[in-house]
Amino acid sequence: MKPASKTPDWVLAALEERHQQNLMRRTITLESPQVPHAQIASQDYTAFCSNDYLGLANHPSLIKAMNDTAETYGVGGGSSHLVCGHLAPHQALEEALADWLGYERVMLFSTGYMANLGVISALADKNRPVVQDKLNHASLIDGALLAQAPLRRYLHGDVASVQKLLTKSSAAGLLVTDGVFSMDGDIAPLAELSQLANQYDWMFMVDDAHGLGCLGENGRGCLSLEGLDSASLPILVGTFGKAFGTAGAFVATSHDYADYLTQFARPYVYTTAMSPAVAGATLASLQLIQSVEGQERREKLARHISYFRQRMQSLPVELIPSNTAIQPVVIGDSKTAIAISEQLKTLGIWCTAIRPPTVPVGSARLRITLSAAHSDEDLMLLCDSLEKVLTAKLLSAKRLNPM
Numbered sequence: 082m083k084p085a086s087k088t089p090d091w092v093l094a095a096l097e098e099r100h101q102q103n104l105m106r107r108t109i110t111l112e113s114p115q116v117p118h119a120q121i122a123s124q125d126y127t128a129f130c131s132n133d134y135l136g137l138a139n140h141p142s143l144i145k146a147m148n149d150t151a152e153t154y155g156v157g158g159g160s161s162h163l164v165c166g167h168l169a170p171h172q173a174l175e176e177a178l179a180d181w182l183g184y185e186r187v188m189l190f191s192t193g194y195m196a197n198l199g200v201i202s203a204l205a206d207k208n209r210p211v212v213q214d215k216l217n218h219a220s221l222i223d224g225a226l227l228a229q230a231p232l233r234r235y236l237h238g239d240v241a242s243v244q245k246l247l248t249k250s251s252a253a254g255l256l257v258t259d260g261v262f263s264m265d266g267d268i269a270p271l272a273e274l275s276q277l278a279n280q281y282d283w284m285f286m287v288d289d290a291h292g293l294g295c296l297g298e299n300g301r302g303c304l305s306l307e308g309l310d311s312a313s314l315p316i317l318v319g320t321f322g323k324a325f326g327t328a329g330a331f332v333a334t335s336h337d338y339a340d341y342l343t344q345f346a347r348p349y350v351y352t353t354a355m356s357p358a359v360a361g362a363t364l365a366s367l368q369l370i371q372s373v374e375g376q377e378r379r380e381k382l383a384r385h386i387s388y389f390r391q392r393m394q395s396l397p398v399e400l401i402p403s404n405t406a407i408q409p410v411v412i413g414d415s416k417t418a419i420a421i422s423e424q425l426k427t428l429g430i431w432c433t434a435i436r437p438p439t440v441p442v443g444s445a446r447l448r449i450t451l452s453a454a455h456s457d458e459d460l461m462l463l464c465d466s467l468e469k470v471l472t473a474k475l476l477s478a479k480r481l482n483p484m
């Protein structure tokens with residue numbers, strides 16, 4: 082065997098720093114599907130940190146659709162959409178999504194991260210700035226970096242702060258926000274933002290990764306909750322890795338924008354199309370989301386959310402005003418967040434602590450996510466366990482720091 086090459090000192094130093102700050106990240110391996118019951122290192126847990134909000138990731142209809150599509154069209158995309166990788170299942174999925182959301186066109190992307198990179202880097206440049214919410218997803222921020230566009234960020238959800246930035250800007254550009262914020266679960270003031278964009282002649286884009294499927298009429302997400310449509314929200318990004326239970330993403334938009342992105346969105350042009358089998362499974366997922374079963378799943382999720390919030394009211398925790406499946410319990414420092422996550426594990430609950438830089442410094446948290454796949458008993462176990470662990474933490478803090 083060749084001797085291992087020496088790791089550069091700066092790599093080791095960066096790792097050491099993450100260790101010291103309790104910020105080291107590692108992958109864990111699930112030996113089972115997603116929610117509700119995950120097997121990790123041969124132990125059974127009830128998982129409360131997956132984005133499988135509707136419990137579709139392991140749904141028999143999706144599995145069957147994936148197998149059937151693979152039988153007919155194969156597994157691999159084979160090439161990019163523009164060469165010969167755009168197969169009938171991709172086209173069917175694009176048309177069904179466009180129909181569902183009321184847009185002229187939908188374009189598929191391999192991931193949500195790439196959809197955001199692609200759309201923003203194509204639409205913004207050094208003369209067309211990007212204005213974003215402070216808490217926007219990393220992929221939206223990175224899109225502006227790739228565009229080499231001026232990037233300005235406004236106070237979270239603060240419409241006055243947006244208006245200030247738009248007034249000050251010498252050129253019109255792209256206003257972009259998460260629909261549901263991924264680490265907080267609250268919803269952006271989309272109707273007001275749309276109006277501002279219109280008033281200042283800015284392009285307006287929303288990434289509704291966490292709203293689509295879960296919220297609004299027919300699961301149409303923030304769009305429907307906030308009373309928007311293809312005219313007031315010309316660029317809508319959605320992802321399939323969350324409520325849809327598959328993988329990939331899309332942008333819903335007009336013919337003109339879609340034609341433009343087909344030319345200029347590099348993460349669309351220079352990558353292999355998603356697997357046609359995944360497109361087939363995603364179409365089955367969309368049909369489920371639009372069906373009575375989808376509606377029942379959304380209603381069950383909503384019941385879990387209100388039960389959880391009601392139980393947490395009596396606990397010494399900071400709850401974020403969220404009515405979505407994302408229900409963060411903000412702990413503060415990373416070390417305590419990890420300790421609480423570890424204690425929950427001993428009670429059979431899996432909830433990975435989320436730490437900086439994913440969230441702002443001092444706001445490490447349990448990003449608890451609820452799913453229609455959870456039973457009432459699962460929710461009870463979660464709330465009872467949190468009650469135990471968080472009350473114990475409060476008592477020990479008092480002993481250390483008597484009032």
Ligand SMILES: *Cc1c(COP(=O)(O)O)cnc(C)c1O
Pocket residue numbers: 191192193194195197218220259263288289290291320321322328329330
């Ligand atoms: C998860 C997420 C993405 C990335 O989507 P992937 O398909 O996982 O790459 C983009 N935006 C938001 C708001 C997300 O939460």
